[in-house]
Amino acid sequence: MPRDESGILSEIKKGYIIRQLQEGKRGDGRTLEQFREATIKIDYIKRAAGSAYVELGKTKIVAGIKVEAGSPFADTPNQGVLTTNVEFLPMAFPTFESGPPNEASIEVARVVDRGIRESKMIDIQALVIEPAVKVWIVFVDIDVIDYDGNLIDACTLGAVAALRSAVVSGSVVGKEDFKLPVRNTPVSVTMVKIGENIVVDPDLEEEQISSGRITVTTSEDGRLKAMQKGTTGSFTLDEIKKAISTSINVGKHLREKHLS
Amino acid sequence: MPRDESGILSEIKKGYIIRQLQEGKRGDGRTLEQFREATIKIDYIKRAAGSAYVELGKTKIVAGIKVEAGSPFADTPNQGVLTTNVEFLPMAFPTFESGPPNEASIEVARVVDRGIRESKMIDIQALVIEPAVKVWIVFVDIDVIDYDGNLIDACTLGAVAALRSAVVSGSVVGKEDFKLPVRNTPVSVTMVKIGENIVVDPDLEEEQISSGRITVTTSEDGRLKAMQKGTTGSFTLDEIKKAISTSINVGKHLREKHLS
Amino acid sequence: MPRDESGILSEIKKGYIIRQLQEGKRGDGRTLEQFREATIKIDYIKRAAGSAYVELGKTKIVAGIKVEAGSPFADTPNQGVLTTNVEFLPMAFPTFESGPPNEASIEVARVVDRGIRESKMIDIQALVIEPAVKVWIVFVDIDVIDYDGNLIDACTLGAVAALRSAVVSGSVVGKEDFKLPVRNTPVSVTMVKIGENIVVDPDLEEEQISSGRITVTTSEDGRLKAMQKGTTGSFTLDEIKKAISTSINVGKHLREKHLS
Amino acid sequence: MGTQSDIKLIEENGLRLDGRNPGDLRPIKIEAGVLNRADGSALIEWGGNKVLVSVYGPREAYPKHNQDINKAIVKARYNMAAFSVDERKRPGPDRRSIEISKVLSEALESAIMVEQFPRAQIDVFIEVLQADAGTRIAGLTAAAVAIADAGIPMRDFVTGCTAGKVNDKVVLDLSKEEDNFGQADLPIAILPKSKKIVLLQMDGDLSLEEFDTATSMIINAISRINEIQRNALSAKVKVDDAGGE
């Protein structure tokens, strides 16, 4: 994660934020468990099979789905292929650089990917054109265009919304167009620890003073599908359990509001 | 383009050159529309299908053609493939560096390529071995070995001369050797603006003090096939139109002298 | 080769080492033609077809053999493929860096490879599954994990020991497991020149003050199969001839002790 | 340019496949200040193109040995999103985007008052979200708005437009089909006040007369496009004045 541009967020400000949190208040007036306002526009990119533009507070991403015919992996001849890539565009933040994905963007992509994959959101067994020879390859590509914290959740929201709306052009293999076979709707909820408090959906300022990040992705039935603790810092087991409960609750709300 | 090694060509010298140009004189005695002496030796590299060594003043390049059997592009199954690559060898100039092509050498390669491609110099429809399966791939590779300005024209001259002389070894596909099917002879003419003057075929010193470069590639019948304005600086529309006329005239002369 | 970390091994120490060598003594008590103690453990990596852990003094490497079915080279349709790669792991020395192989590790890999290849140690004609279509590809991969001089000989020892013990799993092509067809046992012996003396199997300290390195790889019948002079410095022809004799003698001893 | 020039791209009534007259532009919409983090930004929708531009700077050029003691370096980076074209575009720069980045950088540097910012760098990131012919010109036109939005002083706007030739007829602002199957493509960018040309590329086949017709069409269109650019900025200013963000 990029550092605060001015070096370090002043210790004074940090102390102030922590004291406010102890009273249950956040800088933008949210409660500790409250997500920022999210806006999702699907079909934002007509040329893609599915797409979504997501604003999560001031964080903005564009997710696009491409589906192409290709070879299956040798060890999974009867499955389609799902691949997720996240680009931290240099336009999104002063210190993001052009070039191949770095460890931060790879982590985001892999956590988003695990949520989709492990929830079995897409029925990849249904994406076989000719077993062992030709399958559908689903490319989930995400452009991060404006960064103000919590990319994992913004990207998961965008990827899931785009996949849900995706229509595959079957003409290249002489078939009819069809909707991607969607079976589940995973939602990730990310929290960070600031002082002794855990807050949901951190903005950039909160990320910068936090010590420890935890993401919990759940499926429609409230089961755990993927988790990722990230950044330095630590959690107690009780904190993790509490985070799981929060994720189930908040995730349910997000799913109802944005993905149904 | 590399900067003047000593930092900046002294302002005094620059002023002198501009004043001379206003009187229609160039440092080496040429008129504004005059090309430098060019020498082209074809068949310079016996191992290539075609080749040319070009001296344009003190600028020197070697162009070599390789023709190999390979797969066509999926969207053009009934066409051969033409590809142009230019290497700014570090031997050619103190600040040229080893490594993958940079933006300057890519620009030169692409402008050379467009002139050849758009003039339909090579009949790529005639380069099919088996439709959709196997076609001839024509590699135009150019080594820049000594740099004293105007690489686009030196490289176009070399590429065109090498292609015109190229003989393809058909033995790898059980056929007779044959000459590359050449249908046209494009010539590029590059000009730069120095003060209010436009000069043809700039040497390095002229390039360094110029503001704006324009290349016009024409075919045998004097039609426009490719143009490229490059470097910072600007032209009026009238200047561009005058440059086009110059290119047609100078190009005709070059074609007669070197490529017939 | 990495430089002495403290800049330069003190000139005093260097002079001392050279004077000692003139009396036929080395820092660790060896004679000039004496190898360091070597330990070779084969089958160190169960998951590999063959493997060896080698300690040569304090230099340590791990060699592993993988054998996979793949395509032959177009110009050798009736041969298997042998490929050797050496990784100078950053764990092995303070200045070794992560990243693609550099010129030092490529040189070691290529000298090891030439010894194996030119001695015809592996009968690559016997590694054809289906001519021109499918052959066995033998990957020799070597991890350098602790560096204290003379990597060429440590890596050759490890590669040869691993290859000698390798068993190929034939199941992937419906065949029985079989031992790699080993026909010869090459041994490399590396020497460096320090002052006027030539010493066998230099440790790092000796490498750092040496001027000129020579490696001679011989086969079981004492013939030359590969040689490589490396680093700056020079040898007289007589010194080279003496180095060849030494390699034959020392190589014979090493082969008997470690590879029989 | 495409090789199949026998495809019918102009109807008997003289109209193009999308109903435009030869001299008509596609719809153009520009919004300034669409991003929060960047110093300046703009989103342009031009026909089916959707191109986002953000600007950072002037900031200290890095690495330092690249600094120019006399002026700011302008570094435009043109990039196509993986999902922007029919066949997925592999991430990372290819030769085409490297060339485009170069000519866009040079065109913008010709307009920016770079001499006011020695040792600095101005980064212009151009992301093609959806491509529909003319992306470089759309990106450049939006870039000028984003640079103005960043408060970076320019001598003049930079405004671009494309002309081309289809079915032997010169037309303005090629559509995707016209670009794929047409006979010539001529992207130009102009400083609208001085009418100076700062970007010009051409490929295909044009006679001198056709070139004249094409450039007349472009120059005619430039003032309309520049108005859209200026409107985008004043709309942004109004929002800012009204207490936006």
Added chain:
Amino acid sequence: MGTQSDIKLIEENGLRLDGRNPGDLRPIKIEAGVLNRADGSALIEWGGNKVLVSVYGPREAYPKHNQDINKAIVKARYNMAAFSVDERKRPGPDRRSIEISKVLSEALESAIMVEQFPRAQIDVFIEVLQADAGTRIAGLTAAAVAIADAGIPMRDFVTGCTAGKVNDKVVLDLSKEEDNFGQADLPIAILPKSKKIVLLQMDGDLSLEEFDTATSMIINAISRINEIQRNALSAKVKVDDAGGE
């Protein structure tokens, strides 16, 4: 996780294919100080895993603009040897190893007293010589020993263990088959004194109850594993005292 969850991984008698009970660890052996050149090192054999770790530092961070004026940077690099897995692994980092390197760096930094070494860098090189499920946790567990062997002060050890789910049953320390065909994988690393969690990843399918069972198993195992870590260090100390190296 694998898709074929119908493969039988637990026998009728409740034992796993390798004869272990659900809560059993595979054999673990750690040796400290196995390398000469590194500042600290350790070799761990955990089931069929063989992972070598070396540590260099604290040394000056390079390049300098990466230095943190308040603390040392911890840079773990996880790498799989070409011969470590069934199908030859192409040399060089892939996306998986880059992610693992990141979470391991963060876990280790949470334990090391990094504030004692401003501007410094601590490099932890983790080479998987033989892979058999649970390599990241094996590497992390050995890394803590190697760091201690290098004399770098830590607040606490870092000790890792994995749990998972196979045939709908929660089990400790997945084997390779269990990892390939199981239903969930949950690697965790803990500071054994404070019980703080510094690494946690999960994929597959777990209910809240299954998560509770899994974490109980792991916390129970952590103290046993930490004892093996501590024994490795004291064995090394004894060898050192006895005049070794």
Added chain:
Amino acid sequence: MGTQSDIKLIEENGLRLDGRNPGDLRPIKIEAGVLNRADGSALIEWGGNKVLVSVYGPREAYPKHNQDINKAIVKARYNMAAFSVDERKRPGPDRRSIEISKVLSEALESAIMVEQFPRAQIDVFIEVLQADAGTRIAGLTAAAVAIADAGIPMRDFVTGCTAGKVNDKVVLDLSKEEDNFGQADLPIAILPKSKKIVLLQMDGDLSLEEFDTATSMIINAISRINEIQRNALSAKVKVDDAGGE
């Protein structure tokens, strides 16, 4: 070396396929000062080889942390042009050219008075325009001329030659066919005054006696080749004196 040693490369009359005796060299021609921009340059034609060498330096070594405070770094870069070999060579260094660059750099550094130029770098760019067996030796032999042409002081020339074995017979200066189908290849470079060996590589199969024969042949040829090197330089000097360039 090739695997088909049963191909007939020596005729009954003892002559080689190109009519040479075993100890004969192919024709060699060297021209110095062929490039304008470089500090020194040379073009060598050796049999069908055509290799161009240019030299820059001594100039300040960059990046600075690579500088050696005691001497100049010599950096030779051997590169094959895409069109230099039968099958097009993909641009960029491969493992073979990286190894060759290393041994050529070391051979040249052994001859150059590097201690006169602390902190400096001498770049030697070797471009193989046409390859016909023995390119590294041809390049090295031309490099010595180019270095002298640049006015860089050398202890001695560097002069190279190759011997090999075909049809069980030792021969000098392998041709392409002899290199492809021969039994051994032995490139050597020597400082001709002191007879010191600064480059030596060998692969294939040689007995000690065959090695002796091969090295005798090479040492015999070296003085002839060195004469060609010296003539190239004095021809250049004459041209320069006559007012060339």
